[in-house]
Amino acid sequence: MKYQVHVEGDFKFIDEGQGENLLLLHGLFGALSNWDGVIDGFSDRYRVLIPVLPIYDLPPRKADLEALLDFLERFLAFKDLKNLTLLGNSLGGHVGLLYTLKNPENVQRLVLTGSSGLFENSMGGSFPKRGSYDYIAERVAYTFYDPKVATKELIDEVFETTSSIPKCMSIVGIAKSAQRHNLAKSLHLINVPTLLVWGLNDTITPPYVGHEFNRLIADSELHFIDKCCHAPMMEHPERFNRILEQFLAKHALLETA
Numbered sequence: 001m002k003y004q005v006h007v008e009g010d011f012k013f014i015d016e017g018q019g020e021n022l023l024l025l026h027g028l029f030g031a032l033s034n035w036d037g038v039i040d041g042f043s044d045r046y047r048v049l050i051p052v053l054p055i056y057d058l059p060p061r062k063a064d065l066e067a068l069l070d071f072l073e074r075f076l077a078f079k080d081l082k083n084l085t086l087l088g089n090s091l092g093g094h095v096g097l098l099y100t101l102k103n104p105e106n107v108q109r110l111v112l113t114g115s116s117g118l119f120e121n122s123m124g125g126s127f128p129k130r131g132s133y134d135y136i137a138e139r140v141a142y143t144f145y146d147p148k149v150a151t152k153e154l155i156d157e158v159f160e161t162t163s164s165i166p167k168c169m170s171i172v173g174i175a176k177s178a179q180r181h182n183l184a185k186s187l188h189l190i191n192v193p194t195l196l197v198w199g200l201n202d203t204i205t206p207p208y209v210g211h212e213f214n215r216l217i218a219d220s221e222l223h224f225i226d227k228c229c230h231a232p233m234m235e236h237p238e239r240f241n242r243i244l245e246q247f248l249a250k251h252a253l254l255e256t257a
Contacts, residue, residue, distance in 0.1 A: 037237025
């Protein structure tokens with residue numbers, strides 16, 4: 001882990017830099033390191049926070065999006081965080097959308113990349129198989145345009161997670177909950193500046209999903225990155241950061257007394 005992970009109360013999180021709050025949410029098989037490029041690019045002038053979502057720690061019967069939303073609300077209250085720019089990848093985008101819909105006064109800007117909430121192919125169309133390293137390696141590589149991004153360290157981490165029966169049950173429960181929570185009828189209620197960054201080669205939330213988010217969220221802006229799959233901030237961190245930088249500047253927050 002490149003950055004220090006703080007442990008306070010029930011929460012584990014990265015907290016780097018000072019300034020406006022950038023809150024980053026990882027996906028179902030994501031890790032804090034997925035956002036290293038954003039931390040590197042913005043922590044010199046923003047406060048970048050990344051909580052560890054308790055995806056694998058929830059009891060299987062309570063493993064759903066409501067539990068993750070409740071966790072996020074408790075974390076933000078615990079840290080007294082307000083006036084957020086909220087960034088979410090994949091499942092993290094879905095949780096971020098639910099939080100924004102419920103707490104619109106606390107979100108100033110929203111950034112979604114490969115977000116679920118409308119349609120997604122879970123693990124590339126199937127739920128995780130326990131005990132097959134080759135299968136996990138193939139599915140992790142499926143997340144990226146360039147399979148080399150799927151490092152052995154990343155594959156090992158996912159394999160360890162999916163080797164646990166309770167963790168597998170939690171993953172399946174959350175994935176099914178995400179599929180049930182289609183937000184198509186609610187997205188018109190999003191009225192904060194919204195940036196959509198999509199991989200042109202995304203196989204999990206394909207490009208048409210980005211177009212649909214763009215259609216349903218008023219005045220949102222959509223950017224595609226070529227030769228990129230489901231995690232643009234990992235595959236093309238410099239390009240992702242340039243798009244994010246322009247968006248933040250375009251929608252600069254007013255200073256408060």
